[in-house]
Amino acid sequence: xxxxxDEMMTVTAARSLRDRMxxxxxxGLPSEAANLARATHAPNLVLIYESGTIGAKPGALPLSIGDxxxxxxxxxxxSVPEIFNYWLQPGxxxxxxxxxxxxxxxxxxxxxxIGDDYAxxxxxxxxxxxxxxxxxxxxxxxxxxxxxxxTFVKRVDFVTSVxxxxxxxxxxRLGLTGxxxxxxxxxxxxxxxxxxxxxxVLTGVYRGISLLDVGDRTGWDIRVSDExxxxxxxxxxxxxALRALLATMPASMRTSAATSPQVLAPTSAPxxxxxxxxxxxxAAR
Amino acid sequence: xxEIVSLAEAIAATIHDGDAVAMEGFTHLIxxxxxxxxxxxxxRDLTLVRMTPDIIYDQLIGAGCARKLVFSWAGNPGVGxxxxxxxxxxxxxxxxxxxxxxxxxxxxxxxxxGASGLPFAILRGYRGTSLTTQTTGVADIVCPFTGETLTAxxxxxxxxxxxHAQRADRLGNVQYWGITGVQKEAVLAAARSVVTxxxxxxxxxxxxxxxxxxxxxxxxxxxAPGGAHPSYALGYSVRDNEFYVAWDAISRDRLRFxxxxxxxxxxxxxxxR
Numbered sequence: 001x002x003x004x005x006d007e008m009m010t011v012t013a014a015r016s017l018r019d020r021m022x023x024x025x026x027x028g029l030p031s032e033a034a035n036l037a038r039a040t041h042a043p044n045l046v047l048i049y050e051s052g053t054i055g056a057k058p059g060a061l062p063l064s065i066g067d068x069x070x071x072x073x074x075x076x077x078x079s080v081p082e083i084f085n086y087w088l089q090p091g092x093x094x095x096x097x098x099x100x101x102x103x104x105x106x107x108x109x110x111x112x113x114i115g116d117d118y119a120x121x122x123x124x125x126x127x128x129x130x131x132x133x134x135x136x137x138x139x140x141x142x143x144x145x146x147x148x149x150x151t152f153v154k155r156v157d158f159v160t161s162v163x164x165x166x167x168x169x170x171x172x173r174l175g176l177t178g179x180x181x182x183x184x185x186x187x188x189x190x191x192x193x194x195x196x197x198x199x200x201v202l203t204g205v206y207r208g209i210s211l212l213d214v215g216d217r218t219g220w221d222i223r224v225s226d227e228x229x230x231x232x233x234x235x236x237x238x239x240x241a242l243r244a245l246l247a248t249m250p251a252s253m254r255t256s257a258a259t260s261p262q263v264l265a266p267t268s269a270p271x272x273x274x275x276x277x278x279x280x281x282x283a284a285r
Numbered sequence: 286x287x288e289i290v291s292l293a294e295a296i297a298a299t300i301h302d303g304d305a306v307a308m309e310g311f312t313h314l315i316x317x318x319x320x321x322x323x324x325x326x327x328x329r330d331l332t333l334v335r336m337t338p339d340i341i342y343d344q345l346i347g348a349g350c351a352r353k354l355v356f357s358w359a360g361n362p363g364v365g366x367x368x369x370x371x372x373x374x375x376x377x378x379x380x381x382x383x384x385x386x387x388x389x390x391x392x393x394x395x396x397x398x399g400a401s402g403l404p405f406a407i408l409r410g411y412r413g414t415s416l417t418t419q420t421t422g423v424a425d426i427v428c429p430f431t432g433e434t435l436t437a438x439x440x441x442x443x444x445x446x447x448x449h450a451q452r453a454d455r456l457g458n459v460q461y462w463g464i465t466g467v468q469k470e471a472v473l474a475a476a477r478s479v480v481t482x483x484x485x486x487x488x489x490x491x492x493x494x495x496x497x498x499x500x501x502x503x504x505x506x507x508x509a510p511g512g513a514h515p516s517y518a519l520g521y522s523v524r525d526n527e528f529y530v531a532w533d534a535i536s537r538d539r540l541r542f543x544x545x546x547x548x549x550x551x552x553x554x555x556x557x558r
Contacts, residue, residue: 051313051466053464062363063363063364063529064312064363064526066362066464068523070464071464077463079466080311080389081470084390084393084394085393085408089408112416121374124371124374125360127357127358128388129337129389130358130389130390132414133408136409159414161414162412174412176412176413250526253527
């Protein structure tokens with residue numbers, strides 16, 4: 001079976017969730033991944049949407065975080081102040097799934113604007129929503145985002161949600177209670193935060209993706225882990241489940257996996273390692 | 286006691302030029318019919334308050350009703366940008382718009398403080414973000430018991446809050462269920478309020494998870510069946526996701542937006558579309 005880069009990304013994100021976890025889900029790729037996990041290896045995954053639906057079990061993918069199907073299938077529906085104050089803020093939720101318009105090497109996320117003048121942005125984006133507090137308070141955060149030079153930047157134009165701030169110790173100084181963005185899953189592979197430097201390091205790539213590809217699509221000199229692995233392609237079960245899930249949405253509403261033009265050949269060249277110093281800056285220009 | 290009147294009368298009685306107006310409903314129960322009535326009555330210089338401005342404020346902003354927006358997430362959910370909002374911020378069209386920008390948790394707590402009669406609320410949030418440098422109504426506060434630094438957000442006290450509900454009884458008691466959002470807090474935080482409803486019934490039967498707002502806590506109730514469209518009222522309608530997708534193209538172009546507004550808002554008398 002051939003598959004797209006976005007399908008690989010969604011499958012990888014779904015694999016990062018374990019059964020019985022509690023998961024705060026944003027709409028789009030995170031929602032697809034969380035629902036895929038629930039449809040495959042994590043049937044008891046607890047999906048929590050910021051609309052106040054706790055334990056939602058949608059049979060079809062919702063377009064918004066407040067579709068009726070979420071309320072109708074939830075274990076509990078609570079008010080918006082309650083979902084943030086009683087459920088998110090005290091650190092009851094295992095994992096928060098976030099997207100990003102820009103992300104830097106410390107996992108700080110911008111979803112507010114592009115440009116250097118707040119009053120006159122080049123592009124005005126939607127803003128914060130629930131993300132700053134999800135990033136602060138979930139026990140850990142997983143970011144799902146397509147990797148490009150426009151997205152993976154040296155410096156985000158606006159810190160909407162704090163990752164590791166300006167480096168080690170920043171989260172503690174700011175009083176952020178969760179562990180932060182330990183993992184960033186892209187359409188090229190997986191980056192994980194180095195426990196000592198707090199910097200995102202490439203730890204896995206998909207079959208057919210070279211380190212050169214990763215370097216080309218990262219706006220900083222990305223570090224590559226000594227234990228870089230190739231992430232197994234989607235299984236037939238995973239792909240079938242994902243496509244069945246996406247088919248529950250009318251074609252005009254699909255924004256991601258199914259409509260992505262880029263197709264990965266499942267048997268192309270293996271990962272090329274840099275000739276020297278594999279732990280640092282291997283793929284950077 | 287709430288007065289049961291027509292939607293046009295309720296809006297005329299409560300919303301004046303320059304008011305701070307909150308129209309709430311978190312994806313569900315968005316009071317679109319009331320928003321259209323505000324556009325038809327050509328209110329100006331409003332401070333529009335809402336967690337997720339959504340299509341309802343995209344329309345009010347594009348129609349030139351707003352001077353300022355207080356919000357936490359301005360997108361078309363699951364679709365993309367709000368083009369009228371972006372045009373106002375990026376190009377001051379049709380008029381410049383001032384922003385007061387928060388997070389969802391901050392906005393929810395600001396309403397809660399307003400409803401509680403307190404000047405501010407406390408949460409863990411905002412710390413380390415750029416929001417603290419670009420918006421008003423956020424400050425550090427030290428806990429008097431533990432010494433921990435937390436975030437204070439200023440109370441929201443709109444002049445008027447407008448919400449949509451499933452039903453009211455003939456005395457004006459209001460009942461709504463499903464995703465109940467922040468509507469209770471928004472109504473109780475405001476000086477005046479309007480609730481549009483799908484139907485007026487003889488008596489409210491209890492519903493699991495329903496919120497009841499007693500008549501004496503509400504200003505006006507107006508019948509507006511289908512008044513949440515393209516949002517929905519659980520048990521009465523489903524979210525019109527196709528319309529949310531279609532809005533992207535309608536709103537992208539100024540002329541197309543204006544002709545849509547003309548056909549579906551100005552040239553109707555408030556009947557649901």
